[in-house]
Amino acid sequence: MAILITGGAGYIGSHTCVELLNAGKEIVVLDNYSNSSPEVNARVKEITGKDFETVECDIRDEKGLHEVFSKYDIDSVIHFAGLKAVGESCQKPLEYYENNIGGTVNLLKVMAAHNVKTIVFSSSATVYGEKNVAPFHEEMEVGGTTNPYGTTKLYIETILQDLWKSDNEWSVSILRYFNPIGAHSSGRIGESPNGIPNNLMPYISQVAVGKREKLSVFGDDYETEDGTGVRDYIHVVDLALGHVVALERAMKINACEVFNLGTGKGVSVLELVHAFEEATGVKVPYVIAPRRPGDIATSYSDASKAERVLGWKATRNAFDACRDTWNWQKNNPDGYSV
Ligand code: NAD
Ligand code: UD1
Numbered sequence: 001m002a003i004l005i006t007g008g009a010g011y012i013g014s015h016t017c018v019e020l021l022n023a024g025k026e027i028v029v030l031d032n033y034s035n036s037s038p039e040v041n042a043r044v045k046e047i048t049g050k051d052f053e054t055v056e057c058d059i060r061d062e063k064g065l066h067e068v069f070s071k072y073d074i075d076s077v078i079h080f081a082g083l084k085a086v087g088e089s090c091q092k093p094l095e096y097y098e099n100n101i102g103g104t105v106n107l108l109k110v111m112a113a114h115n116v117k118t119i120v121f122s123s124s125a126t127v128y129g130e131k132n133v134a135p136f137h138e139e140m141e142v143g144g145t146t147n148p149y150g151t152t153k154l155y156i157e158t159i160l161q162d163l164w165k166s167d168n169e170w171s172v173s174i175l176r177y178f179n180p181i182g183a184h185s186s187g188r189i190g191e192s193p194n195g196i197p198n199n200l201m202p203y204i205s206q207v208a209v210g211k212r213e214k215l216s217v218f219g220d221d222y223e224t225e226d227g228t229g230v231r232d233y234i235h236v237v238d239l240a241l242g243h244v245v246a247l248e249r250a251m252k253i254n255a256c257e258v259f260n261l262g263t264g265k266g267v268s269v270l271e272l273v274h275a276f277e278e279a280t281g282v283k284v285p286y287v288i289a290p291r292r293p294g295d296i297a298t299s300y301s302d303a304s305k306a307e308r309v310l311g312w313k314a315t316r317n318a319f320d321a322c323r324d325t326w327n328w329q330k331n332n333p334d335g336y337s338v
Helices: 011-022 039-048 062-071 086-091 093-113 148-166 200-208 236-252 269-280 304-310 318-331
Strands: 002-006 027-031 053-056 074-079 118-124 171-177 179-181 215-218 233-235 256-261 286-289
Touching: 002 011, 011 027, 011 039, 011 236, 062 093, 074 093, 074 236, 086 093, 086 148, 093 118, 093 148, 118 148, 118 236, 148 171, 148 256, 171 236, 179 200, 179 236, 179 318, 200 215, 200 269, 200 318, 215 269, 233 236, 233 318, 236 256, 236 304, 256 304, 269 318
Parallel strands: 002 027, 002 074, 027 053, 074 118, 118 171, 171 256, 179 233, 215 286
Antiparallel strands: none
């Protein structure tokens, strides 16, 4: 029996593949490579010393998905595939709704047709919206997302909950990620953004490697200790391990459950810059710039449910993530394109 990993060649998917293979699971990776490269699969095989099947397919391609479910003995799905750029989602909302929501509905229909009813889904802390106050916990009312990307996550959560209500044989695990950063300690896989990075950590590491001149710190007048935005940065390997235990639980019980995957600790922009400098010995020049529209001051998780129910907790800190990001960035300055 194998686990189908949609978007398995992406940043979080590839790290999860490594941890699933290390845990002795069989996987099939499905990706359309719209934001990744088949080279990733080769590197996952190299890191783990294990082989697995890969399929180039789009989750919107119903016929293609039927073929995959007919060909392989799949008993569960971890669903990462989706578009994730917040700014782009405001320019091209229909592409985001079609790819993320349309693609997910298609996947769920094909799963049901093949009687595969276990799914782990990549959601985001963005569903907590602007009104809730950190620490965010799973019982809080979600909504009030500020961009189409966030809204796709909110709607997909609702679709999965409705599906489970209609048929309790489904087992659904919704994972709300906080801010994933870091890379595998081998330095062979990591985050490889296209163009100018929107997110803080890839921007810091591109400044450090000399690809960008300086970091703009978006606002130093928030109501936080040093005035800069506070986030819950979770090491991608901890996040990957969270998927292994979430899937194991989903295979055992038929429920629809939501888990925050975060560290439970907030770190400011300047604290992350300093952690990076300390971990790598490389200076990160920065300037204070205006606030970025849509940003909130503080976001961090209450991660106690994942610890209580899944027995999972993050064990790596921001320092570890900075060290591993740098190891990846300096060895792969242009990501997978070299
Ligand atoms: P990523 O872009 O690196 O990975 C997504 C993968 O899905 C890519 O390999 C891409 O080629 C593939 N893909 C996209 N559309 C597809 C389609 N229609 N059919 C098949 N494959 C498709 O992103 P990531 O950072 O690894 O994120 C993985 C998931 O986690 C996404 O759903 C994302 O929204 C979610 N998430 C990410 C973050 C984050 O900060 N990285 C935070 C919260 C949630
Ligand atoms: C962003 C997304 C969110 C997504 C999350 C995934 C936005 C508005 N939100 O959240 O939907 O789920 O990524 O990780 O894009 N910062 C700088 N300079 C930079 C970049 C960022 O100061 O060049 C600051 C931001 O103001 C923020 C912090 O760094 O305080 C983190 O930013 P980022 O990495 O973009 O993540 P989020 O804003 O939390």
